[in-house]
Amino acid sequence: xxxxxxxxxxMETDEPPTTRLPTLAPRPGTLAATGLSAELLxxxxxxxxxxxxxxxxxxxxxxxxIAGSILMDALGLLRREARIEVRPSGSTEAELSYTLTERGRxxxxxxLHRDGYVGPAPVPLEDYARLVNAQSARDRRVNRSAMQHAMxxxxxxxxxxxxxxxxxxxGRALFLYGPAGTGKTFIASRxxxxxxxQILMPYxxxxxxxxxxVFDPTLHGAIDLRDATSPLLLTAGFDRRYVCCKRPVIHVGxxxxxxxLDIEQRGATHxxxxxxxxxxxxxxxxxxDLGRQRSTTEQILNRWIVPMEERLDHFSIGGGAxxxxxxxxxxxxxxxxxxxxxxxxxxxRRLGYKIPFxxxxxxxxxxxxxxxxxxxxxxFQSELVDFAIEELHRQRxxxxxxxxxxxxxxxxxxxxxxxxHDAVVDREMLMWAWDNNFFQSR
Numbered sequence: 154x155x156x157x158x159x160x161x162x163x164m165e166t167d168e169p170p171t172t173r174l175p176t177l178a179p180r181p182g183t184l185a186a187t188g189l190s191a192e193l194l195x196x197x198x199x200x201x202x203x204x205x206x207x208x209x210x211x212x213x214x215x216x217x218x219i220a221g222s223i224l225m226d227a228l229g230l231l232r233r234e235a236r237i238e239v240r241p242s243g244s245t246e247a248e249l250s251y252t253l254t255e256r257g258r259x260x261x262x263x264x265l266h267r268d269g270y271v272g273p274a275p276v277p278l279e280d281y282a283r284l285v286n287a288q289s290a291r292d293r294r295v296n297r298s299a300m301q302h303a304m305x306x307x308x309x310x311x312x313x314x315x316x317x318x319x320x321x322x323x324g325r326a327l328f329l330y331g332p333a334g335t336g337k338t339f340i341a342s343r344x345x346x347x348x349x350x351q352i353l354m355p356y357x358x359x360x361x362x363x364x365x366x367v368f369d370p371t372l373h374g375a376i377d378l379r380d381a382t383s384p385l386l387l388t389a390g391f392d393r394r395y396v397c398c399k400r401p402v403i404h405v406g407x408x409x410x411x412x413x414l415d416i417e418q419r420g421a422t423h424x425x426x427x428x429x430x431x432x433x434x435x436x437x438x439x440x441x442d443l444g445r446q447r448s449t450t451e452q453i454l455n456r457w458i459v460p461m462e463e464r465l466d467h468f469s470i471g472g473g474a475x476x477x478x479x480x481x482x483x484x485x486x487x488x489x490x491x492x493x494x495x496x497x498x499x500x501x502r503r504l505g506y507k508i509p510f511x512x513x514x515x516x517x518x519x520x521x522x523x524x525x526x527x528x529x530x531x532x533f534q535s536e537l538v539d540f541a542i543e544e545l546h547r548q549r550x551x552x553x554x555x556x557x558x559x560x561x562x563x564x565x566x567x568x569x570x571x572x573x574h575d576a577v578v579d580r581e582m583l584m585w586a587w588d589n590n591f592f593q594s595r
Contacts, residue, residue, distance in 0.1 A: 201217070373399075433482050437485060
């Protein structure tokens with residue numbers, strides 16, 4: 154898979170990921186190169202065997218994302234401690250299968266109670282920190298041509314597009330504010346197009362002996378790069394403890410709580426899970442509807458003061474243990490509440506770009522109307538949109554917002570489907586949609 158080249162934008166190399174990624178995270182050839190101990194790998198293998206019963210060497214290697222020859226060191230340790238037994242299933246060492254002994258099952262349960270993580274082997278924090286800096290989202294320079302390409306399907310003014318592009322270059326947070334329906338969320342979700350490319354995301358991190366799950370298939374867009382290479386071979390590809398993903402874009406709104414920004418320790422499974430901003434590293438985190446969360450706005454914004462200043466985030470994993478990790482996230486805040494009442498002077502300075510969104514011109518309104526007609530397979534009638542602007546919006550004192558064409562035309566489509574025949578899209582139907590979209594007092 155290659156990355157499309159946009160003129161003037163510093164993006165990923167045109168090399169396919171399979172040739173570029175090994176230079177970022179080379180596949181380890183020895184146990185020492187993994188940064189892990191035989192004891193830790195042995196515990197991970199034991200937990201897999203506890204769940205599955207019997208597994209072959211190749212299956213264990215694949216599930217742990219560790220080459221078979223390296224894994225043999227850990228399995229040898231388990232055999233010497235009488236925790237596993239071998240069940241030959243073929244004529245070669247690679248076809249051996251393993252199962253837990255009674256002693257092994259007891260110790261595997263103890264390991265699971267100490268640390269509930271089961272999955273691919275983790276990556277040491279030091280290795281991950283180097284990788285985050287090597288694939289930084291802030292190194293992607295954005296110019297006008299790049300923003301025009303990224304926003305090619307979005308109707309917005311040149312001034313707003315240029316403000317957003319310059320803000321992305323700054324590496325600072327973006328604060329989008331304005332009335333509901335002005336397109337803040339829609340446009341924020343498309344900003345990532347200006348910093349495209351692939352990154353490597355670890356399945357998990359090893360921090361002070363604890364394993365923290367990072368990769369989340371519901372949030373990270375994994376790219377399938379599997380080839381015919383056996384997981385037992387060491388000579389090709391990047392370290393399989395990482396997943397090749399699109400740059401993450403994580404979007405949260407009113408459901409955000411301050412606890413979601415720290416390491417989650419799941420009592421039921423004894424597992425640690427990375428917070429949102431760690432999952433968004435090398436990508437973008439959009440916090441929408443600021444001011445409508447259960448946690449206070451002050452709590453949420455204060456959580457970002459140190460990371461935004463130092464570009465380091467600090468976490469606790471219990472027992473007095475703390476660690477720091479590079480903070481390489483494009484932060485985007487969005488609100489339709491009074492921005493000045495939400496943010497004090499100290500935070501206002503740290504937030505970087507404050508970009509207002511508001512009513513649009515009749516010309517932009519027409520363009521949005523036309524695009525929505527095309528998307529909904531409705532005929533574009535210039536006189537109908539003129540009627541909406543002059544007779545409905547202007548006479549009734551309703552400002553022109555980008556959301557209105559979509560909402561009104563979708564209601565018209567709802568009625569067309571209900572009528573079950575070719576009804577005429579006319580002023581009467583538009584006024585019907587208007588009366589359903591606004592309270593009668595408007």
